[in-house]
Amino acid sequence: MNFRLPGPTSLPADVLDAMRKQMIDHRGAEFADLLRRITATTQALCGARQDLFFLSGSGWAGVESMIANTLNAGDRALAVSAGYFGEKFGEIAAVYGVNVESLTFPDGAPLDPDAVAAYLRAHPGIRAVLLTHNESYTGVLHPLGELAAAIRASSDALILVDAVSALGGVATQFDAWGIDALSAASQKALMGPPGIATVAVGPRAWEAYKTARAPRFSMDWAQYRDYFHQGMTPFTPSLAVMNALDVAAARIRAEGIEAVLARHERVAAFTRERVRGLGLALFANPGAYSPTLTAVRMPDDVNGDAVRVIAREMGVELGGSWGRQQGRLLRIGHMGATSEAEIDEAVEVLGEAVARARRGGEA
Secondary structure, X not given: OEEEOOOOOOOOHHHHHHOOOOOOOOOOHHHXXXXXXXXXXXXXHHOOOOEEEEEEOOHHHXXXXXXXXXOOOOOEEXXXXXXXXXXXXXXXXXXXXXXXXXXXXXXXXXXXXXXXXXXXXXXXXXXXXXXXXXXOOOOEEOOHHHHHHHHHHHOOXXXXXXXXXXXXXXXXXXXXXXXXXXXXEOOOOOOOOOOEEEEEEOHHHHHHHOOOOOOOOOOOHHHHHHHHOOOOOOOOOOHHHHHHHHHHHHHHXXXXXXXXXXXXXXXXXXXXXXXXXXXXXXXXXXXXXXXXXXXXXXXXXOOHHHHHHHHHHOOEEEEOOOHXXXXXXXXXXXXOOOOHHHHHHHHHHHHHHHHHHHOOOOO
8 A cells, every 4th residue: 555644654664673673671771772862863853952852642742741831721822823733732722721812824825924923912921822833734834933033023922833744854943943842743754653742842941831830740841851861751651663763763864864854845846746747736825835745636526535535445545634624635645754656656546536536436
């Protein structure tokens, strides 16, 4: 199966093999070395010299931890969104009693730094701004560096970033951009299986931590910081996933981070060219295309869910949509270890599946 979901991704053979390794002592020297290796590689991908932790759980666990460790019930947060995942960030904050204000942009559009800055100037007292680096609902890459600069010039709000579908495939400069906390996940461009969330934490987020009173235990950042200095995690980690990430991190180091990012850009551009060659339209606005996935707009007379079923029968697993875009777009994942040959096959099948869907599924 040519697995083109925008996460979890298809894994290289050596990453898969790593999950078969026998268990080791997660309080021992071997694990301490592993933890330091993958931490250093992930810090380099983040552009961060700050604390970085690995939490066992989904990507949402890392996103939730940013709320639980920095904000209090009654604090005001601005959720800036242009799609499902940006909206979900705000919903998580609301669960913690945070007063969430929303600044929403159309599906397919990038977030506008000037509009964000204007909102913050007009609404002083915002405690945190919640951003999504890469909106995988619509295949849009948001200009995170410009957004952070606009926020810093207009407010002292914390900048909390969901980078789940970006980190490892998109240039990220945590320190240089002044990000306060950023979360990602193992199953996307980091080339691992699901099960680990990563969180980078900067000095201003640690200051906020001191006064944050939300209940937390297994996602308490201070425990991860203290245990990291002992070469371990505070709770039993998902060792199979950590072993896989260790091999994936070695692949990233061997290729070089700049080369990894350039490869993602190259494969993404190839994907867009092939899709356009079918006469299909891209969903994202021009200039806002994601390097890790491509969203394809379905013709008015074609249902994307039907196309997915046909493509699966032909050996290609495409990503679908849900909610207001269900059936209206399909998503092609090209993060992690994806080649042009895999994309070529996937897009060829997409074209045939669209044609068959128009004919009512007939071959």
